Amino acid sequence: MELETILSLIGVSGSPQRVLLELMTNGPQTASFLAKKLSLPRPSVYDALHILEEKGFVVSQDENGKSIFSAKHPETILQIIDNSKEKLEKAKTDFSLLIPNLLNSPKITEPKIEMFSGKEGCQQTMRDILWYKNIETYTLWPMDKMIDVLTPEFLEWHNKKRVENNISVKSTRKASDKDISDTYPFLGIRHEDLREVKLLSKGVELSMSYWIYANNVAFVSTEKELYGFIVHSKEFADMMKFNFDLIWGISKN
Numbered sequence: 337m338e339l340e341t342i343l344s345l346i347g348v349s350g351s352p353q354r355v356l357l358e359l360m361t362n363g364p365q366t367a368s369f370l371a372k373k374l375s376l377p378r379p380s381v382y383d384a385l386h387i388l389e390e391k392g393f394v395v396s397q398d399e400n401g402k403s404i405f406s407a408k409h410p411e412t413i414l415q416i417i418d419n420s421k422e423k424l425e426k427a428k429t430d431f432s433l434l435i436p437n438l439l440n441s442p443k444i445t446e447p448k449i450e451m452f453s454g455k456e457g458c459q460q461t462m463r464d465i466l467w468y469k470n471i472e473t474y475t476l477w478p479m480d481k482m483i484d485v486l487t488p489e490f491l492e493w494h495n496k497k498r499v500e501n502n503i504s505v506k507s508t509r510k511a512s513d514k515d516i517s518d519t520y521p522f523l524g525i526r527h528e529d530l531r532e533v534k535l536l537s538k539g540v541e542l543s544m545s546y547w548i549y550a551n552n553v554a555f556v557s558t559e560k561e562l563y564g565f566i567v568h569s570k571e572f573a574d575m576m577k578f579n580f581d582l583i584w585g586i587s588k589n
Contacts, residue, residue: 342413346420348393351376352384356393356407364406392416435467452564458485458556461564462494465549469501473549474580478542479513479523481558488520495522495529503549504530508580508587511538534587548576 343353354374359365362373367385371378385405388394392412396403452461465473483491498505509516514535517524525533536542547554551570557563567573 342417346413346416348388348391350384351380352387355381355384356388359394359405359407360410364404366402366404370405448568450566450568454562455485455487458562458564459487459490461554461556461566462486462490462547464552464554464566465503465547466494466497466501468503468550471503471550473503473505473547474577474584475505475507475545475547476542476580476583477507477509477513477545477547478558479509479516481542482545482556483516483520484559485556485562491520492522499528499530502530504532505547506532506534506580506584508534508536508583510540510542511535534584534589536583536587546576548573548580 339357340353343349343356348356351374354376355370358370358374365373367378367381370376370385371381374381376384385394385396389396392408393416394405394407396405398404450461450464452458486494522529525531543558545556551573552566552568553573553576554566555564
């Protein structure tokens with residue numbers, strides 16, 4: 337990872353980043369010299385230096401009536417990265433506690449549709465499920481077609497993350513998908529995979545998959561059209577769950 341990227345991740349970008357990199361590369365300088373060297377207005381340089389001093393990256397000292405600015409020891413950046421990591425971990429923990437309320441807010445639960453295209457878009461559709469924890473979900477999947485669209489590597493990763501989030505799934509599949517777990521064990525009914533499977537009648541073909549989770553339904557097309565979309569709507573999810581229950585009831589173990 338380049339230094340510029342590292343600095344951006346800890347909140348140093350734009351003019352402050354340019355000024356800091358110049359000081360780190362070429363040593364102590366006055367604000368006037370920095371402005372000329374970097375072709376920046378002097379007020380922008382002073383603003384940048386003020387930000388860097390507040391963050392603890394830069395120090396100044398007077399020499400013959402002039403303020404000379406210099407970058408602190410590089411280990412300062414490492415210390416700030418450590419502090420930022422701790423703050424981000426705390427923010428992640430705190431935000432995870434806020435998610436249930438956010439998901440129940442009128443703005444979040446307002447029905448809407450998100451569209452995605454291409455293989456990456458189809459994978460992005462499936463990633464949305466992993467925002468949730470401790471829920472039961474329901475799928476109608478043509479497994480052979482979804483393996484082509486999503487790739488075995490992605491499905492194995494997705495299964496692992498789903499299990500980590502304690503997301504169970506009832507999966508209805510085509511009869512021809514009965515032995516697919518022989519090739520892809522992570523798509524089977526091992527106890528650790530939190531999955532129940534039933535099979536449709538022989539001869540029934542599917543050209544699309546759907547996955548019902550919380551108040552959402554994700555759809556993924558086959559490779560022929562290659563798109564996905566998510567409907568965020570409790571009423572729609574309830575209707576799809578009603579249809580799923582009918583299909584589940586007549587499918588075979």
